[in-house]
Amino acid sequence: MYRRQFLLKSAVLTLAATNLRCSSATSLTGPEEASSKKKKHRVAIIGCGRMGQYYAEVYRAMPDTELVAIAEWNPERRKVVGERFGVKALYRDVNSLLKDTVPDIAAVVTPSKYMKEAVIACAQSGVKGVSTDKPIAAKLADADAMVDACKKSGTVFAGGNLQRAKWDVQEAARRLHSGEWGKTIGTSVHGFGGEISGGGCQHLSILRLFTKTEVDEVIAWGSPLEALAPEKDDAGLIINGLFKLNSGLKTSVFGKKTPYSGVEVWTENALIRWNWASPQIYSGKDNSGARHEIDPNYAPFPWTDFFEKMQGTIPSTDSAPWYGDDYLISSIRSFIDAVEKGTELFISGHDLRQALEIAIACKLSAQLGNRPVKLPLQDRSLTLYPRPYRWLGGDVTNRPQSPEAAAGKKS
Numbered sequence: 142m143y144r145r146q147f148l149l150k151s152a153v154l155t156l157a158a159t160n161l162r163c164s165s166a167t168s169l170t171g172p173e174e175a176s177s178k179k180k181k182h183r184v185a186i187i188g189c190g191r192m193g194q195y196y197a198e199v200y201r202a203m204p205d206t207e208l209v210a211i212a213e214w215n216p217e218r219r220k221v222v223g224e225r226f227g228v229k230a231l232y233r234d235v236n237s238l239l240k241d242t243v244p245d246i247a248a249v250v251t252p253s254k255y256m257k258e259a260v261i262a263c264a265q266s267g268v269k270g271v272s273t274d275k276p277i278a279a280k281l282a283d284a285d286a287m288v289d290a291c292k293k294s295g296t297v298f299a300g301g302n303l304q305r306a307k308w309d310v311q312e313a314a315r316r317l318h319s320g321e322w323g324k325t326i327g328t329s330v331h332g333f334g335g336e337i338s339g340g341g342c343q344h345l346s347i348l349r350l351f352t353k354t355e356v357d358e359v360i361a362w363g364s365p366l367e368a369l370a371p372e373k374d375d376a377g378l379i380i381n382g383l384f385k386l387n388s389g390l391k392t393s394v395f396g397k398k399t400p401y402s403g404v405e406v407w408t409e410n411a412l413i414r415w416n417w418a419s420p421q422i423y424s425g426k427d428n429s430g431a432r433h434e435i436d437p438n439y440a441p442f443p444w445t446d447f448f449e450k451m452q453g454t455i456p457s458t459d460s461a462p463w464y465g466d467d468y469l470i471s472s473i474r475s476f477i478d479a480v481e482k483g484t485e486l487f488i489s490g491h492d493l494r495q496a497l498e499i500a501i502a503c504k505l506s507a508q509l510g511n512r513p514v515k516l517p518l519q520d521r522s523l524t525l526y527p528r529p530y531r532w533l534g535g536d537v538t539n540r541p542q543s544p545e546a547a548a549g550k551k552s
């Protein structure tokens with residue numbers, strides 16, 4: 142049994158045993174209230190490849206959303222996903238979709254190059270909430286344009302499948318901010334290399350969440366040298382350095398695993414470690430001075446039934462590890478609440494823009510021979526491309542998804 146499946150099973154058992162301490166921990170609408178709603182949110186998926194299909198499965202499993210339209214460039218995949226999700230309103234692109242129907246919610250899950258056009262078109266046509274995924278863009282000005290367009294139209298602008306939205310990550314952050322473990326005195330980022338704008342978004346958005354602050358200045362070293370060429374995408378670039386936060390705290394940044402690969406925050410009484418799973422908490426010390434790991438007793442994930450329902454429908458593979466986790470569900474639940482009640486998003490488009498900006502500042506500082514770079518960056522034309530798969534999608538980068546996989550029949 143894969144470790145994630147094991148963890149999932151344990152989570153289910155915990156839920157059964159402890160029964161519902163859930164929504165006391167957050168203001169999220171729980172399954173019962175969602176099931177009792179009379180009107181469902183009408184949802185469109187823009188870009189229905191691997192990730193778009195995952196979004197579609199989550200929305201299909203929710204009691205208060207209904208998939209009404211899909212925009213997908215690839216004609217064969219469009220037909221297949223239409224049949225898979227029972228959606229008849231199928232379009233080639235976002236503009237033809239919006240001409241016919243304005244959904245309440247649009248999930249933009251195209252490759253990153255096409256996100257700007259889709260997000261802005263949705264915002265301008267009266268969609269109540271639009272989400273995007275990582276990385277949000279390559280050029281800072283493009284990310285700004287999306288954030289600004291949504292602000293102007295009053296459209297909720299959500300992030301997507303990021304670990305920042307993970308239920309336990311959100312709870313750890315709330316407890317950290319409440320002072321449960323004392324004052325924060327230090328932070329570090331580990332394994333911040335290889336894909337600083339793609340996967341690195343995860344680290345940066347959790348660092349900002351845990352510290353509740355912005356990065357004010359970046360000093361960075363980059364290797365290998367070829368990866369610092371201006372036109373080179375972020376693949377393979379290893380960044381070591383230091384972030385100065387505007388709270389006065391400093392963050393040590395390690396490009397490789399230490400052996401950890403996430404974010405650490407230490408406080409007067411504890412160490413909080415996010416390492417691509419539920420944050421571990423260490424508090425108190427043994428005779429040798431080593432910290433003890435304690436059971437944080439996180440509130441059970443409230444959407445487990447829906448998550449279980451999805452398990453059979455989604456191929457969980459090593460190449461798609463995100464399928465086995467819960468954070469797209471909590472991301473979408475916080476998005477729905479933000480659309481309905483104006484509550485805070487677990488991950489927003491603004492967060493993704495901030496992450497892109499920090500990643501760009503890292504490469505710039507390294508290119509300039511470790512010169513400190515102040516944020517916000519003045520030059521909004523600065524650009525950092527993600528690796529080609531993220532930027533252009535699988536069809537044009539030699540990793541097309543087969544029709545069988547798009548139909549949900551095999552991974």
Ligand SMILES: NC(=O)c1ccc[n+]([C@@H]2O[C@H](COP(=O)([O-])OP(=O)(O)OC[C@H]3O[C@@H](n4cnc5c(N)ncnc54)[C@H](O)[C@@H]3O)[C@@H](O)[C@H]2O)c1
Nearest residue numbers: 188190191192213214215251252253255275302531534535
């Ligand atoms: N958050 C995460 O964990 C995570 C994981 C994987 C991918 N992603 C991101 O999700 C995005 C999509 O990745 P994917 O794995 O689904 O790629 P994919 O290639 O499997 O799917 C992209 C789909 O979008 C369609 N498309 C492209 N441009 C379009 C347009 N303008 N309008 C409509 N459809 C369009 C393609 O035909 C394709 O079916 C990328 O930005 C990637 O970085 C995020």
